[in-house]
Amino acid sequence: MGEIAGELMPILQALLPGFVMMIVFYWLADAKKPTQFEHVIQALICTGLIKLLVDGISVLAIWIGSWFAVGLWTDNVATAWSLVFAVGFGLALAYLSQHDVLYKLARKVGLTSRASVGEWRYAFLRFPDRGVVLNFKDGRRLMGYPLAWPAEPEGGHFVMEFPTWITEDGAVPQDGVTYLMVANSDVQWVEFLEPQESAK
Known part of the structure; x- marks a missing residue:
C-alpha cells in the first residue's frame, strides 16, 4: 500500500495546479459539475497550460537574473507560481463564465448560439x-x-x-x-x- 501511495504522490502533486484551478472555477461558476473522468482530463489540460506558463516565467527570471539576482529559482518557487496561476485562472474563468463574455464573443462571430450558463440561467442573468x-x-x-x-x-x-x-x-x-x-x-x-x- 505504501508503494502505491509513493507512486501516486508525485502524480497528484504534478496535477495539483489543474485540480486547484478547476475547484476554484466550479466553486464559483454556475457550471454543471463534470464526471470524475472529465475532471481529471480538465485538470491534465489545465496543468499542462500552467506548466508552460511557469516554464516561461522560469526562462524570463533566469534571463533577468543575468543582470541582477532577486533570488534562487527553486521547485518551491515554481510550485508557488503554479498555484498563483491556478487560482487566478480559476477566478478569471468563473468571471468570464458568469458574465457570458467568451460565449458572447463566439455568438457574435457565429461560432455558437449557446450561452455559457445555459438558457435558464442566461435568461435571468440577461434581465437582472x-x-x-x-x-x-x-x-x-x-x-x-x-x-x-x-x-x-x-x-x-x-x-x-x-x-x-x-x-x-x-x-x-x-x-x-x-x-x-x-x-x-x-x-x-x-x-x-x-x-x-x-x-x-
Missing part, C-alpha cells in the same frame, strides 16, 4: 433589473423581482421581492410581506416584464 411573473401550474400568477432563482429549471426556489398576486380583479400586493419564497416545482413558466425604472 426586470420584474417577472411566475405562472403556477394551478393557474395562479405572482409578480415581483427575483432576488434568487433556481440554478436549473427542474428544482430549487425563487426568492421574490415585493410579491404581488395577479388576479382577475387586478394586482393584489402582499401587505407586510417583503420577500416570498416559491418552489420552482410549482411554476409552469416565467414571464419577463418590460423594464420599469420607477417601479422599484
Whole structure:
C-alpha cells in the first residue's frame, strides 16, 4: 500500500495546479459539475497550460537574473507560481463564465448560439433589473423581482421581492410581506416584464 501511495504522490502533486484551478472555477461558476473522468482530463489540460506558463516565467527570471539576482529559482518557487496561476485562472474563468463574455464573443462571430450558463440561467442573468411573473401550474400568477432563482429549471426556489398576486380583479400586493419564497416545482413558466425604472 505504501508503494502505491509513493507512486501516486508525485502524480497528484504534478496535477495539483489543474485540480486547484478547476475547484476554484466550479466553486464559483454556475457550471454543471463534470464526471470524475472529465475532471481529471480538465485538470491534465489545465496543468499542462500552467506548466508552460511557469516554464516561461522560469526562462524570463533566469534571463533577468543575468543582470541582477532577486533570488534562487527553486521547485518551491515554481510550485508557488503554479498555484498563483491556478487560482487566478480559476477566478478569471468563473468571471468570464458568469458574465457570458467568451460565449458572447463566439455568438457574435457565429461560432455558437449557446450561452455559457445555459438558457435558464442566461435568461435571468440577461434581465437582472426586470420584474417577472411566475405562472403556477394551478393557474395562479405572482409578480415581483427575483432576488434568487433556481440554478436549473427542474428544482430549487425563487426568492421574490415585493410579491404581488395577479388576479382577475387586478394586482393584489402582499401587505407586510417583503420577500416570498416559491418552489420552482410549482411554476409552469416565467414571464419577463418590460423594464420599469420607477417601479422599484
